[in-house]
Amino acid sequence: MLYNNxxxxxxxxxxxxxxxxxxCILAGPIIAQDYKDSLGKAILFFEGxxxxxLPVSQRVKWRGDSALVDGKIERVNLIGGYYDAxxxxxxxxxxxxxxxxLSWAAIEYQTQxxxxxxxVHLQNAILWGTNFLIRAHTSSTTLYTQVGDGNADHQCWExxxxxxxxxxxxxxxxxxxxxxxxxxxxxxxxAASIVFKNIDSNYSTKLLKRSKSLFAFADKYxxxxxxxxxxxxxxSGYKDELVxxxxxxxxxxxxxxxxxxxxxxxxxxQVASEFSWDNKFAGAQTLLAKEYLNGKxxxxxxxxxxxxxxxxxxxxxxxxxxxxxxxxxxxYRDSSNLQYVTGATMVLFMYTKVLEAAGIGGVTCGxxxxxxxxxxxxxxxxxxxxxxxxxxxxxxxxxFGNKYPTQxxxxxxxxxxxxxxxxxxGCNDGYSSWYNSNNPNPNIHVGAIVGGPNSxxxxxDSRSDYSHSEPTTYMNAAFVGSVAALIGQNKExxxxxxxxxxxxxxxxxxx
Numbered sequence: 415m416l417y418n419n420x421x422x423x424x425x426x427x428x429x430x431x432x433x434x435x436x437x438c439i440l441a442g443p444i445i446a447q448d449y450k451d452s453l454g455k456a457i458l459f460f461e462g463x464x465x466x467x468l469p470v471s472q473r474v475k476w477r478g479d480s481a482l483v484d485g486k487i488e489r490v491n492l493i494g495g496y497y498d499a500x501x502x503x504x505x506x507x508x509x510x511x512x513x514x515x516l517s518w519a520a521i522e523y524q525t526q527x528x529x530x531x532x533x534v535h536l537q538n539a540i541l542w543g544t545n546f547l548i549r550a551h552t553s554s555t556t557l558y559t560q561v562g563d564g565n566a567d568h569q570c571w572e573x574x575x576x577x578x579x580x581x582x583x584x585x586x587x588x589x590x591x592x593x594x595x596x597x598x599x600x601x602x603x604x605a606a607s608i609v610f611k612n613i614d615s616n617y618s619t620k621l622l623k624r625s626k627s628l629f630a631f632a633d634k635y636x637x638x639x640x641x642x643x644x645x646x647x648x649x650s651g652y653k654d655e656l657v658x659x660x661x662x663x664x665x666x667x668x669x670x671x672x673x674x675x676x677x678x679x680x681x682x683x684q685v686a687s688e689f690s691w692d693n694k695f696a697g698a699q700t701l702l703a704k705e706y707l708n709g710k711x712x713x714x715x716x717x718x719x720x721x722x723x724x725x726x727x728x729x730x731x732x733x734x735x736x737x738x739x740x741x742x743x744x745x746y747r748d749s750s751n752l753q754y755v756t757g758a759t760m761v762l763f764m765y766t767k768v769l770e771a772a773g774i775g776g777v778t779c780g781x782x783x784x785x786x787x788x789x790x791x792x793x794x795x796x797x798x799x800x801x802x803x804x805x806x807x808x809x810x811x812x813x814f815g816n817k818y819p820t821q822x823x824x825x826x827x828x829x830x831x832x833x834x835x836x837x838x839x840g841c842n843d844g845y846s847s848w849y850n851s852n853n854p855n856p857n858i859h860v861g862a863i864v865g866g867p868n869s870x871x872x873x874x875d876s877r878s879d880y881s882h883s884e885p886t887t888y889m890n891a892a893f894v895g896s897v898a899a900l901i902g903q904n905k906e907x908x909x910x911x912x913x914x915x916x917x918x919x920x921x922x923x924x925x
Contacts, residue, residue, distance in 0.1 A: 449900045450530045452801055452814050456897065457532055459861030459890045460539040462826070465504055465574065466494035466546075471538075476831035476857040480574035484561045484581050485549075492561050492583070495546030499886045500824035502574045503562035506550060507639065507646050510598040511691040512891040513543040514662070515760065517605035518697075519895035522764065526901035536894070537609060544606045544621060547599050554627050555635070559595050560584035564645045571825055571844030575832045578841070584641045588631075592639030593652035596632035597659040598694075600625045604662035622666055629659050629672075650693040653682040658694035661701040673710065676702055680715045687726040687735035688746060689757040691888050696723045696758075700765045707772035720765055724789060725779035727758060732780030741805045741871040742795055749881040752810060752866035755796055756892035762793035763899035790899075797896050800863065805871045811893075812885075813860035820854035821877040823884035827859040828877055849877060863889045 462474040465481045481502070485492030496512070498505045520527065520536050527533050550558040563582040570579055586592035603625035611618040633656060638648050657676050664672040676698075689696040702716035726735035727744065736758075739745050746754035766786040769776070776785040795803075802809040802817070809815035812822060822828065829839055829848050834856075839847075855877075862885035867873040876883060 448801060448814075449797075449897050452811060453527070453530055453894065453897050453901065454532050454535070455811060455814055455861035456863070456890050456894050457535050457539055457861070459859065459863075459885070460496065460542070460887065462859050462862070463496045463498075463887055464494075464542060465497055465502075474860075476833065477826060478575040478832045480577070481561070481581065485558070485583065487581070488583055490552055490558065490583075491549050492546070492558055494542065494549070495561075496543055496887050497574060497826075498888075500822070500827075500880065500884045501562075501564070501567050502572065502577050502579065502825060503564050503567050503645075504546075504560065505642055505646055506547065506557070506559040507595040507598055507642060508691040508886070508888050509543055510547060510595065510602040511694075512887040513540055513547070513602040514598070514605045515888065515891035515895050516540050516543075517602070517609045518764070519760075519891075519898050520609045521605070522767065523895070523898035523901070526898050530901060537613065540606050540609060544603065547602060548620070548624065551599065551624055551628065555588040555631055556585060557592075557596055557599060557628065557631070558583055558585045559592060559639070560642055564642070570841035571829070571849045572841055573826055573829045573832060573839055573844075575826075576838045586639065586641070588635045591632075591635040591637035592641060593632040593636050594639040594648050594655045596628050597652065597655035600628035600632060600659040601655070601662040601694075603628065604659065604666040604668065607666050622663075622668060625659070625663055625666070626668060629656075629663060632656060632659065646691065648692060650695070653679070654684075654694040654698060657682060657702075658698040661698050664705070665701060673705065673713075676716075677710075677712045680713065683715050683719050685719050685722040685726070687723065688754050689723075689761045689892075690754060695719070696761045697764075699723065700761055700768060703765070704768045704771075707768065707774070721777045721779075723761065724765065724777045724784065727762070728777075728779065728782075728784050728789065728792060731782055731784070739867065739869055739871045741799065741867075743799045743804070743867070743871070744796060745869050748868060750865040750884065750886065750889070752800065752863055753886060753889045753892070755800070755866070756863070756889055756896055759793045759796045760892045760895035762789055763896060766790050766793075767899075793896065794900060797893075797900060800866075800893070804867070806867070806873060808873070810864050810866050810873075812862040812864070813858050819864050819873075819875050819883055821852075821875050821883060822855050822859055822862060822864065823877050823880040824855070824859055824862070827857045827862070828855045830856045851877075859885065861890065863893055865889075 467479050495504045496509055498508050563580045566579045603621040607618040607621035660672040660675045684695055686693055686695040699716045699720040702713050703720040706713035706717045725731045725733045736744050744755045766789050769786050800810050802815045808817040812818050864885055865882040
């Protein structure tokens with residue numbers, strides 16, 4: 415145990431801060447330029463996940479055109495979008511979540527992202543996804559939610575460029591609803607409409623109009639979405655997505671009725687310890703807490719629940735919910751843990767930004783008070799851990815630093831590029847010739863963040879270990895929103911609670 419909740423005489427456990435102190439001494443801080451580099455690579459990753467006809471501006475050169483007949487079996491155009499992870503299926507639900515996070519980062523960290531010359535690349539990443547989702551929204555009560563048969567796809571190890579697995583279509587309608595995914599796409603459209611408002615006002619207006627339509631669909635025909643199970647099952651229900659979408663619609667200028675919707679349904683709000691493609695409460699609470707602090711006094715529960723999210727993560731909080739590894743990484747579960755770490759970290763940064771804008775210095779958790787600088791310091795530790803400040807001294811972002819995963823669980827990355835090996839790689843050929851190989855992937859999927867280490871900070875670089883070696887779009891999207899917060903914050907004289915020679919037990923925790 416790295417913390418002791420029964421010791422009422424200590425603001426912070428010595429053990430965890432001693433561990434963090436020596437990790438920082440041994441590994442050293444991640445410099446500002448590293449954050450810029452990792453941001454650019456995190457955004458570049460999305461180009462390697464593209465489906466459809468690739469543009470001439472494509473920077474990931476080992477990828478080619480793929481899935482050019484998606485939707486044809488039902489006479490709809492579902493070409494484009496993103497493969498969500500290391501397979502060749504397009505899941506609309508996590509895609510929408512990823513796009514909302516990218517837009518959130520573009521909105522809140524515009525200055526930081528512009529300073530790295532990544533703003534256009536980020537906008538293009540959003541645009542590639544929203545264009546697909548627009549095509550998937552074929553009527554006011556029809557939304558295509560998935561392209562490809564997940565079970566059949568997982569039986570093959572093929573490049574997307576020459577896959578021949580069924581491109582089965584899944585959709586939601588008034589007779590077969592799925593409020594989670596409809597509301598999530600509504601949120602994605604609303605958030606993106608803000609991004610493009612001053613770039614392409616007509617496109618922004620189109621997005622906002624579709625957002626309103628999808629929100630009405632999600633709310634009127636309520637029903638839980640289970641079509642993507644067992645890959646993406648709804649565990650938290652659809653109420654979090656409805657509030658999440660309403661918050662974004664209000665923020666996008668959709669009207670006061672969306673804020674009233676959130677207020678009237680704040681009884682749905684639950685204290686959460688994760689922020690993920692399934693559970694949006696922490697994100698919605700962060701957005702609505704900002705409105706509460708701006709004078710909307712009828713939203714108080716969202717502010718309290720947002721505070722509770724912080725208390726559930728900070729070491730030595732009396733209501734801590736999530737433990738850390740010995741190296742200091744938040745540890746939720748063994749499968750793709752870094753998706754939850756990046757999601758939580760993004761919210762930690764976003765919420766402290768909300769608090770500071772309102773002149774609030776921190777969050778009180780029982781007898782412990784966590785200042786915004788201490789919360790950000792803890793969030794920074796998570797980013798630094800992912801980038802290499804960890805016991806293994808390895809980056810969990812492919813292509814970043816000198817040591818990173820080389821056997822990514824990713825079909826396109828692990829199979830030779832169609833440009834180097836034009837002969838088709840069949841379903842079973844991929845497994846026999848490349849999947850089981852101990853060699854590094856022939857294509858370096860720069861920017862891909864893998865599932866991460868286990869609870870003991872250990873990591874086995876193995877292609878077959880999808881729980882730890884597979885990247886996802888939503889992992890990277892949340893990382894973009896996390897690392898962008900650090901751009902420009904490591905200049906001389908600016909610190910996020912950096913550990914120094916005056917280290918003491920109050921580095922991240924105040925009484």
